[in-house]
Amino acid sequence: MTHYAGMVTTDWSECLAPCGPFDMIAFHYPHLGDRVEAIFRGYTGNTITLTQAMAQIMELLPAPLDRRQMDAYIDSEYEVYADVVALREWCRQNDILFMINSTGAMGYFQRVFARGLLIPPDALAAHPAVRFATESSDPQFMLPIREIDDKPLQSQTVAQRHGIPMQRIVVIGDSGGDGPHFKWGARKGATLVASLVKTSLLTFCRRHQIQIHHHWNPGLTEACPAEGRPYGRPDLDTLTTMVGEIMTR
DSSP states (O other), X not given: OOOOSEEEXXXXXXXXXXXXXXXXXXXXXXXXXXXXXXXXXXXXXXXXXXXXXXXXXXXXXXXXXXHHHHHHHHHHHOOXXXXXXXXXXXXHHTTEEEEEEEEEEHHHHHHHHHTTXXXXXXEEEEETTSOOSOOTTSOSEEEEOSSTTHHHHXXXXXXXXXTXXXXXXXXXXXXXXXXXXXXXXXXXXXXXXXXXOOHHHHHHHHHTTOOOOEEEOTTOSSOEEETTEEEOOOOHHHHHHHHHHHTXX
């Protein structure tokens, strides 16, 4: 089994990439765009569960998305924020387990990796509602996320499997949908990094008395407001230096 110095477990949608987990649906069915967006905001704002959101989404679709549709969406719309590809490569070079822990469709990530757009993570946790046949580029560990409370469970599973101490884990998230992941990290002694933080995550953390340790803004070149205070955009070197220090604890 591969030995890792530590672990970065991160959300994807609107955290590392300017997309939502249901955007491919609005891409192929534009008339559903507003309804899909409302459903997405509902569960990231913790007003409906992911299970409820997915049931509402599936009711809108005439049929599940196939591989051809997913590829068409990726060809047209795929994008990640600045520094994300470099962060993934830095983790690989420094023996840090990189885990994508997202409510996005597992099939979306499968096709992103198969097309060589991002080095596959060491572990992927994603929603299995859309999942394609096994690809050679699939991560070794592919775990289901059916509810936002599954995020910490799957991070815990991967960390325990590799014997990674909690004090060497970095959790990255942006919205209230990452709240349970942050709550778990805070309880266990992990470091919490908010990427392009949303009010919903700030509200969740305030309600549960959770301290966010660092802010990262990988898609911005200017200051971004948080809780009424501006904060600058740490560059990749700043983030990786911070992560590297955590991995020596």
